[in-house]
Amino acid sequence: MAEEKIETQKVNGADITVTLRKMIIANGEEVKELKFREPTAGDIDRAGNPVLLDMFSDPPKITFDAKAMTTMMAALAAVPPSTIKQMHPKDWNTAAWQLAGFFMPEL
Numbered sequence: 001m002a003e004e005k006i007e008t009q010k011v012n013g014a015d016i017t018v019t020l021r022k023m024i025i026a027n028g029e030e031v032k033e034l035k036f037r038e039p040t041a042g043d044i045d046r047a048g049n050p051v052l053l054d055m056f057s058d059p060p061k062i063t064f065d066a067k068a069m070t071t072m073m074a075a076l077a078a079v080p081p082s083t084i085k086q087m088h089p090k091d092w093n094t095a096a097w098q099l100a101g102f103f104m105p106e107l
Helices: 041-047 066-077 081-085 089-103
Strands: 016-026 029-036 051-054 061-064
Touching: 016 081, 016 089, 029 066, 029 089, 041 066, 061 066, 061 089, 066 081, 066 089
Parallel strands: none
Antiparallel strands: 016 029, 051 061
């Protein structure tokens, strides 16, 4: 059986939509995609910065604070954290990388 392709929108100040590999429950309904709004500084204040950037590594290293990213995804998608925890790991990582650009500095 062929694996379903995950579709995402470009990050350009607009919402990011991630099509999921399987249905999950969000706010009491089965959904096949999650739409994430653009974060604000207030979201970072509440959830923490979910992207960790180590500029002293060669090459620089980017990692995720998984708990902060799950909390952030829940806030941005307006769903409870339990919804994000149902996601397939590849879907979680796809969403995390799509959102990562919002949390990295412009150098």
